[in-house]
Amino acid sequence: MVRNEHTSDSFLLLPISDDANDFFVASYESRERTSKLIIAALEDNTRIEAQLKTSAGAIQIGGRSYSTGQTVSFALGKLQTYLVQHEYDLTVTHITSSKPISVVSGNNCANVPHDVTACDYLAEQLLPVRFWQKEYLCAKLKTRRNNRLRMISSKNDALVHIGATLVTLNEGEYYEYVSSSDAVTSVISNHPVLIL
The missing domain is CATH 2.60.290 (Hypothetical Protein Tm1070; Chain: A)
Structure with a gap:
């Protein structure tokens, strides 16, 4: 740390x-x-x-x-x-x-x-x-206004459902997702992705 x-x-x-x-x-x-x-x-x-x-x-x-x-x-x-x-x-x-x-x-x-x-x-x-996965659950950070998540794909045509949003990512592409809802965010993809 x-x-x-x-x-x-x-x-x-x-x-x-x-x-x-x-x-x-x-x-x-x-x-x-x-x-x-x-x-x-x-x-x-x-x-x-x-x-x-x-x-x-x-x-x-x-x-x-x-x-x-x-x-x-x-x-x-x-x-x-x-x-x-x-x-x-x-x-x-x-x-x-x-x-x-x-x-x-x-x-x-x-x-x-x-x-x-x-x-x-x-x-x-x-x-x-x-070790990347196809499904994640991301907790809301209580002291912050927004949850900010970055997802990275290592394969082409990754269809990623994050919250109510659907994005398509190719190898070496990333997407930044921001949500102000006070809820857990689910991420589901047809190919493994990295979430940060």
């Missing part, structure tokens, strides 16, 4: 399975150069590929400039980490690896929602795609 005077966030540490090798990043539009992801390898000679996605702007990695859709490849040794940060949202950057890895993504300073001026710290250890 990170707790600061005006903002805090935490995440549940997840165990790393042998098949933790396919992830989609979840982040948020940033106020500073702070949308980020960090990859940690569990074994030597781990090959990583990251297909970059950004809402705007080139990404500088290792002294080179990359555009959205380009893939960065590199290797990590046991317990080595690799940090990527960008001034724009990195949501749906696709990360695959030859051996098990852990991926944490988030943001040092984000306005959530975009039109509210506040500096929210966000952090999440990502669930590998293999």
Whole structure:
């Protein structure tokens, strides 16, 4: 958990399975150069590929400039980490690896929602795609006016029913849902999705 005077966030540490090798990043539009992801390898000679996605702007990695859709490849040794940060949202950057890895993504300073001026710290250890589900129940946060959920699809033609809304998502697309109702929100999809 990170707790600061005006903002805090935490995440549940997840165990790393042998098949933790396919992830989609979840982040948020940033106020500073702070949308980020960090990859940690569990074994030597781990090959990583990251297909970059950004809402705007080139990404500088290792002294080179990359555009959205380009893939960065590199290797990590046991317990080595690799940090990527960008001034724009990195949501749906696709990360695959030859051996098990852990991926944490988030943001040092984000306005959530975009039109509210506040500096929210966000952090999440990502669930590998293999463990995504087709059904979720999301509780209402009692101290907030709205529930804000992001869903990410790893497959094409995902039909997602969220509350009374139906959306179609393709691989590497996301949708942000906002509800002011004081009720549990159900999410049902024909393909597994990630909900944050």
